[in-house]
Amino acid sequence: MATPVKVGVAGGEYMESVVVLEWTVKTGDAISAGQHLVTVETAKAATEIEAPCEGFLTAIFAEPGTEVSLTETLGLIGADTADTAYEGDEPATDHAPVADEASLQATTSEAVSAAESLSPPTPGGRTVASPAARRAAAMAGIDISRITPTSPTGRMKLRDLASATIMRAEIPLVPAGGLSANEAGPLKVYLSGTKTGIPVLMLHGFGADAMSWFPIERALARAHPIVRMDLPNHGKSPRRRMTRFADLAREIVDAFDALHLDEVHVLGHSLGGACALALADIRPRKVASLALLAPGGLGPVINGEFAAGLARASRPESLEQWLKLSVADTRLISPEFVGAAMSSRVDPALRAAQAQMANDLFPDGTQGFDLRPALQRVECPMRVIWGKADAVIPWQQALSAPGRAGLHLFEATGHVPQMERPEDVVAILEALFAASGGKQ
Amino acid sequence: MKNTPSVEEQKEILRRMVLTRRLEEMLGDLAKQAKTRGPLHRCDGQEAVGVAACAVLNDDDYVCTSHRGHHVYIGKGMDPRRIVAEIMGRETGYCRGRGGHMLLGDIATGMLGGNAIVGAGIPAATGMALSFQVLKQDRVAMAVFGDGAAQTGICHESMNMAGLWKLPVIFLLENNQYGLTVRQEVQSPVKDLHIRAEGYGMPGVMVDGNDAVAVYRAAAEAAERARRGYGPTLIEAKTYRMEGFSTSDVGGYQPEEEIAQWRERDPIRIAAAALDELIGADEVARIEAAANIEMGAAFEQALADPLPVFETHAPSSAYSEISR
Amino acid sequence: MTMMRYAEALNSALREEMQRDPTVFMFGEDIGRYGGVFKVSKGLMEEFGENRVRDTPISEQALTAMAVTAAMSGTRPVLEIMYADFMPLTLDALVNQASVFGYLWEGQVEIPFVLRTQGGGGVGTGAQHAKSLDSFVAHVPGIKVVAPVTPADAKGLLKAAIRDPQPVVFLEHKLLYNMRGEVPDGDDVLVTIGKAKVVKEGTDVSIFATSKMVLEAEQAARELAKDGISAEVIDLRTLRPLDIGAIMASIAKTHHAVVVNEGWTFCGFAAELSASIMDHCFDDLDAPVERVAMPDMAIPYSEPLETAMLPNAAKIAAAARKALA
Structure with missing residues (x-):
C-alpha cells in the first residue's frame, strides 16, 4: 500500500490551493522520510513538501504548474517501485503515515494520527471553521484540517479544539525512545510576507514556536518579508542538547548565515530576545534594527519554575496554570487556547528536550548567561518592549538598556506583550523599521 | 410701534440691499470662473423683501429662510465676511464650512437659518413661535418662503396650527413667480396666494415686493399683531427672480421681455429714489459705493481664510463609548 | 421603589420633568383632554394647563418640524406620535432638519426634544398600525433612539431623554403599557442613554x-x-x-x-x-x-x-x- 504525498498543513492557514513549482525527485527514486520531494507555491512563499515516510516515489500526479488543493494527492511513495495502490483521496479513510516505531517521529504521531483518522471530508479542500476556532488554532499552531467538526453544519468550532480530539488524547509522559541521540539538520525556517524590503527575522521564546508570532505576524507581513525560525528543541527544529547559551547563539548565527540575507530587522521574545541580542552583537553589520520583547539575558532573575513547569506540563490542566502566569489578563487563556497549545506539545520528546534545555540554560532558576555587555555594544536602532505585570522576567531588567535604546513599558501587560498589546507592538515595530531603513 | 421706516432705517435698508446685490454679482463672477462649489441661488431683484422685512425684527426675533436667502442673511445683520467665508467653504464661515450657502445659521443675529428643503422654513418658524408662546416671551418668528413652498402640505399644516393657536409668526411669501422652472400659474389655481390666509383665520395682505418701504410697513404691522398676541399674518410680496434658479441653471424659461420689465423696477433703484428725495443723490451714491467696497473687502478677507479640517462628529456617532 | 405599570411610569416621568423644568411642554394628537390614546399623559393637561399640554391637529409632518425648532428656541418639547407607523411622516424633520442642524450649527444651538411613539404587533391593529420601524430612525446620525422594556427603564430613560441635549426618539410598545414593575423613586430612576x-x-x-x-x-x-x-x-x-x-x-x-x-x-x-x-x-x-x-x-x-x-x-x-x- 503506497502512501500519498499531500500539501496539508504546509499550505498555510488561509489557503485553499497551491501551485506545484518543481519536483526534486523523479519516479523510481529511493526516498528517505523527511526528504524534500516537491516545492509548492502558496500565497506567502514557496514551501517544501517533505516525504511522510521512506520508500520509493512511485507516482507523480501533480506536474509542475498545476494548481492543487491542500488535500489532493501530489504523488505516491510505495514500499517498492511497483507499489502504486493507495486508498483513493478520501481523508476519512485510515492512511496514517508509515512510521518507524523506533524513531522519535513515530512516538509523536500517536495522538495526532488518531485525530487525523477522524478527519471529515473537506469540500473543495477547504476546512470550514468558525473565526474563533480558526484564531485559537492559529495562535496555538494547530492544523485545523486535523480536527473533526462535531457540528452538523460541518463547521469546526471552538469546542472541537478543546474537547473531542485534543483533550481526550492520551499523552505519553515519557518518550518511548527516551532522550536518545542528538538530531542533525538545520533549524526550521518559515518565510512569509512581501518579496521586497528588509526582512524581519522573528525569534520566539522558550516553550513556544514560530507559530506563536501569529498575533503580529499577519500585520507585519503586509509590508515586510518575514523570516521565522523554530529554535532548537522547539516546533519542527531538531532536538539536540545545548549545555549553555553560547551553543544556542551559535545555532542561531549559523542558521542566519545560511539564509544569506544582506540585512534584517531582528525581533526576539524572551529567550528569543536573548538570541536576537546575541545575533546583533555577533553580526552587527547585518542587523538594521533590534527589537527585544521581554528579553532574557539582562539580569539573573527569572521565574525558573515557569520554564521548567511549561516544559514539563503534559496535561492541559497543568499547562493552563503556566500559560496564565505569562499574561496579565488571564481571560486570554481560555480552555480552547490551552487545548490548542497542548496539541502542539503532545510530543513527549519535545517536552523532554525542552525540560533539559531549561535546566541547562536556567540552572537553579537563574539566567545562566549575561548579555548586558552585549546590549551596551549594540549600535543599531533598538527598542525594548516589556509588560510591567511580567511574572516571568522582571521588567526592571529593561533599565539596563543604554540611553539610545527606546523603552516601551506597558501597564497591565504580562510576559507576552505581542499577545496582549498586538496593535501597540506592531505600531512600535513599524516606527522602528521606518526609522532604520538600513544601508542604502 | 414701528410703522414707516425712519430715514436712518431707510439708509441702512439700502446699504444692506446693495451689499446683497454686490454679494450676488461677485458670487456670479466666481461661479463663472468655476471658483465656487455646488449651485448658488441668487436673489437679485428680491433684495427689498428680505432686507426690509428683517428690518422690523429685533435681534432676539428669529427668521427662517429658504435656499435663496442671501438677502435675509444680510438683512438680519450677519457679517458679510463670515457669510462669504461660509459660501467659500472656509473655517471662518458661520458653520465652519459645514453648511454652504443654503444652510447658514447664526444664533446671535437670530437668523436660523437657510433651508434647502422647500417649505421646511415654514414649520421651522412656526415651531419657534410655539416655543415663544409656551415661554410667554415677547418674541416673533418669521418665515420667508417662496411661491413654490406655498404649495407644500407642510405649509398648510403649519399655517393651520399658527392660526389655531395665534402663534407670534409672520409668513412672508416671497412670490418671485417661479418654482424652479415652473411658473406660479402652473402650480396654483389662484393668482394671489395671500387669499389663503382667510382659511387659517389670519389676515392676508399683498405688497409690492420691490418696494422696500411697502414691505417694511406690512412686516411692521404683522410683527405688531404677533407681539400683541393676535397671531400670524400672511404677507404676499410680489417680486421677481432676475438671475434664474441657480448658477447651474441653463435658463430660457423666463421670457426676455418679462425680465426686462422687472429690471425697470429694480428694488435698489426704487429704494434709492425714495431716499434721493430725503437725503440727496450724492449721499445715496456714497452709501452705495461704501457698501460695494465693504463687500469687496469681505471677499478678499474670506478668500484668504483657511479651509477647515475634517473631523468626525461625536454626537452623531452610532456607538456609545460608555462600556468600552 | 414603587410598583407601577409601564404607562404610569411614563406618566410620572413626564409629570416630574414638567414640574422640575418649566421649559418642558408636550403636544400631540389626543394627548390633552383625553390623556392620550394609551393614557400616558392622563391628568397632565389638568395639572399643567393648555399652554404646556396641547392637543394638536393631525399634522405629524409639521408637528415634528416644529418640535425641532421649538427645541432650538428655548423649550424642551415632548411630541407624541400616536403610532410608529406614522413615523415616515416625521422623517424630513429628523433626517433633513434635526440631524443636519445638530451638526452644521454645532455650538450655536441644541435640539433637546423627545419624540415618543409606540409600535409593535400582536393585537390585530392591522398593516398600518402594528409595525416597528426602529431602523428608519436608528439610521439617522445625531438622533438618539431608545426602546425600554421595563417600567423602571421606561421612566428612567424618558427622564434622561427629556434632559438630553440631542433629539431622542422614544420607542414604546403597545403591549407593554400594562406591564407592571418596581420603579425606583426620585432621580435614582435615571438611566444613562447608550448603556445596555x-x-x-x-x-x-x-x-x-x-x-x-x-x-x-x-x-x-x-x-x-x-x-x-x-x-x-x-x-x-x-x-x-x-x-x-x-x-x-x-x-x-x-x-x-x-x-x-x-x-x-x-x-x-x-x-x-x-x-x-x-x-x-x-x-x-x-x-x-x-x-x-x-x-x-x-x-x-x-x-x-x-x-x-x-x-x-x-x-x-x-x-x-x-x-x-
Missing part, C-alpha cells in the same frame, strides 16, 4: 434585543435552560448610540450571537446589529450571527396570520440552537 443591561447572565449564547423582544428573549432563555443551554440576554435599551462594548464583552464570553428585532428583516435593525458584531467581534464568533426579525411583507390582520409574522420566544430559541449546533 445584562438581563440574564449566560455562557453559551448571547441574545440581543430591545423593547418587548427582551421579554421574548427571556422566555427563550428559560426554554433553552431546560436543555442545559445557558443563554445570556442583553437588553440593549438604546438602539443609537449602540453599546457596542457590552455586545463585545458578551460575545467574547459566549462566542454565539442571536439578534432580535420586531421590525422587518432586510435592512432592519437586526441587520445592523449583525453587521456591527461582524465589524467588532468577528474573531470571537464561533458561528454565524442568527437574526430573528419579521418576514419582509406587510403585517396581516387575522390572528393566525399576524401571529405567524411576529418574532417570539420559540423562534429565538430555535435560532440559538442553530447557532450552537
Whole structure:
C-alpha cells in the first residue's frame, strides 16, 4: 500500500490551493522520510513538501504548474517501485503515515494520527471553521484540517479544539525512545510576507514556536518579508542538547548565515530576545534594527519554575496554570487556547528536550548567561518592549538598556506583550523599521 | 410701534440691499470662473423683501429662510465676511464650512437659518413661535418662503396650527413667480396666494415686493399683531427672480421681455429714489459705493481664510463609548 | 421603589420633568383632554394647563418640524406620535432638519426634544398600525433612539431623554403599557442613554434585543435552560448610540450571537446589529450571527396570520440552537 504525498498543513492557514513549482525527485527514486520531494507555491512563499515516510516515489500526479488543493494527492511513495495502490483521496479513510516505531517521529504521531483518522471530508479542500476556532488554532499552531467538526453544519468550532480530539488524547509522559541521540539538520525556517524590503527575522521564546508570532505576524507581513525560525528543541527544529547559551547563539548565527540575507530587522521574545541580542552583537553589520520583547539575558532573575513547569506540563490542566502566569489578563487563556497549545506539545520528546534545555540554560532558576555587555555594544536602532505585570522576567531588567535604546513599558501587560498589546507592538515595530531603513 | 421706516432705517435698508446685490454679482463672477462649489441661488431683484422685512425684527426675533436667502442673511445683520467665508467653504464661515450657502445659521443675529428643503422654513418658524408662546416671551418668528413652498402640505399644516393657536409668526411669501422652472400659474389655481390666509383665520395682505418701504410697513404691522398676541399674518410680496434658479441653471424659461420689465423696477433703484428725495443723490451714491467696497473687502478677507479640517462628529456617532 | 405599570411610569416621568423644568411642554394628537390614546399623559393637561399640554391637529409632518425648532428656541418639547407607523411622516424633520442642524450649527444651538411613539404587533391593529420601524430612525446620525422594556427603564430613560441635549426618539410598545414593575423613586430612576443591561447572565449564547423582544428573549432563555443551554440576554435599551462594548464583552464570553428585532428583516435593525458584531467581534464568533426579525411583507390582520409574522420566544430559541449546533 503506497502512501500519498499531500500539501496539508504546509499550505498555510488561509489557503485553499497551491501551485506545484518543481519536483526534486523523479519516479523510481529511493526516498528517505523527511526528504524534500516537491516545492509548492502558496500565497506567502514557496514551501517544501517533505516525504511522510521512506520508500520509493512511485507516482507523480501533480506536474509542475498545476494548481492543487491542500488535500489532493501530489504523488505516491510505495514500499517498492511497483507499489502504486493507495486508498483513493478520501481523508476519512485510515492512511496514517508509515512510521518507524523506533524513531522519535513515530512516538509523536500517536495522538495526532488518531485525530487525523477522524478527519471529515473537506469540500473543495477547504476546512470550514468558525473565526474563533480558526484564531485559537492559529495562535496555538494547530492544523485545523486535523480536527473533526462535531457540528452538523460541518463547521469546526471552538469546542472541537478543546474537547473531542485534543483533550481526550492520551499523552505519553515519557518518550518511548527516551532522550536518545542528538538530531542533525538545520533549524526550521518559515518565510512569509512581501518579496521586497528588509526582512524581519522573528525569534520566539522558550516553550513556544514560530507559530506563536501569529498575533503580529499577519500585520507585519503586509509590508515586510518575514523570516521565522523554530529554535532548537522547539516546533519542527531538531532536538539536540545545548549545555549553555553560547551553543544556542551559535545555532542561531549559523542558521542566519545560511539564509544569506544582506540585512534584517531582528525581533526576539524572551529567550528569543536573548538570541536576537546575541545575533546583533555577533553580526552587527547585518542587523538594521533590534527589537527585544521581554528579553532574557539582562539580569539573573527569572521565574525558573515557569520554564521548567511549561516544559514539563503534559496535561492541559497543568499547562493552563503556566500559560496564565505569562499574561496579565488571564481571560486570554481560555480552555480552547490551552487545548490548542497542548496539541502542539503532545510530543513527549519535545517536552523532554525542552525540560533539559531549561535546566541547562536556567540552572537553579537563574539566567545562566549575561548579555548586558552585549546590549551596551549594540549600535543599531533598538527598542525594548516589556509588560510591567511580567511574572516571568522582571521588567526592571529593561533599565539596563543604554540611553539610545527606546523603552516601551506597558501597564497591565504580562510576559507576552505581542499577545496582549498586538496593535501597540506592531505600531512600535513599524516606527522602528521606518526609522532604520538600513544601508542604502 | 414701528410703522414707516425712519430715514436712518431707510439708509441702512439700502446699504444692506446693495451689499446683497454686490454679494450676488461677485458670487456670479466666481461661479463663472468655476471658483465656487455646488449651485448658488441668487436673489437679485428680491433684495427689498428680505432686507426690509428683517428690518422690523429685533435681534432676539428669529427668521427662517429658504435656499435663496442671501438677502435675509444680510438683512438680519450677519457679517458679510463670515457669510462669504461660509459660501467659500472656509473655517471662518458661520458653520465652519459645514453648511454652504443654503444652510447658514447664526444664533446671535437670530437668523436660523437657510433651508434647502422647500417649505421646511415654514414649520421651522412656526415651531419657534410655539416655543415663544409656551415661554410667554415677547418674541416673533418669521418665515420667508417662496411661491413654490406655498404649495407644500407642510405649509398648510403649519399655517393651520399658527392660526389655531395665534402663534407670534409672520409668513412672508416671497412670490418671485417661479418654482424652479415652473411658473406660479402652473402650480396654483389662484393668482394671489395671500387669499389663503382667510382659511387659517389670519389676515392676508399683498405688497409690492420691490418696494422696500411697502414691505417694511406690512412686516411692521404683522410683527405688531404677533407681539400683541393676535397671531400670524400672511404677507404676499410680489417680486421677481432676475438671475434664474441657480448658477447651474441653463435658463430660457423666463421670457426676455418679462425680465426686462422687472429690471425697470429694480428694488435698489426704487429704494434709492425714495431716499434721493430725503437725503440727496450724492449721499445715496456714497452709501452705495461704501457698501460695494465693504463687500469687496469681505471677499478678499474670506478668500484668504483657511479651509477647515475634517473631523468626525461625536454626537452623531452610532456607538456609545460608555462600556468600552 | 414603587410598583407601577409601564404607562404610569411614563406618566410620572413626564409629570416630574414638567414640574422640575418649566421649559418642558408636550403636544400631540389626543394627548390633552383625553390623556392620550394609551393614557400616558392622563391628568397632565389638568395639572399643567393648555399652554404646556396641547392637543394638536393631525399634522405629524409639521408637528415634528416644529418640535425641532421649538427645541432650538428655548423649550424642551415632548411630541407624541400616536403610532410608529406614522413615523415616515416625521422623517424630513429628523433626517433633513434635526440631524443636519445638530451638526452644521454645532455650538450655536441644541435640539433637546423627545419624540415618543409606540409600535409593535400582536393585537390585530392591522398593516398600518402594528409595525416597528426602529431602523428608519436608528439610521439617522445625531438622533438618539431608545426602546425600554421595563417600567423602571421606561421612566428612567424618558427622564434622561427629556434632559438630553440631542433629539431622542422614544420607542414604546403597545403591549407593554400594562406591564407592571418596581420603579425606583426620585432621580435614582435615571438611566444613562447608550448603556445596555445584562438581563440574564449566560455562557453559551448571547441574545440581543430591545423593547418587548427582551421579554421574548427571556422566555427563550428559560426554554433553552431546560436543555442545559445557558443563554445570556442583553437588553440593549438604546438602539443609537449602540453599546457596542457590552455586545463585545458578551460575545467574547459566549462566542454565539442571536439578534432580535420586531421590525422587518432586510435592512432592519437586526441587520445592523449583525453587521456591527461582524465589524467588532468577528474573531470571537464561533458561528454565524442568527437574526430573528419579521418576514419582509406587510403585517396581516387575522390572528393566525399576524401571529405567524411576529418574532417570539420559540423562534429565538430555535435560532440559538442553530447557532450552537
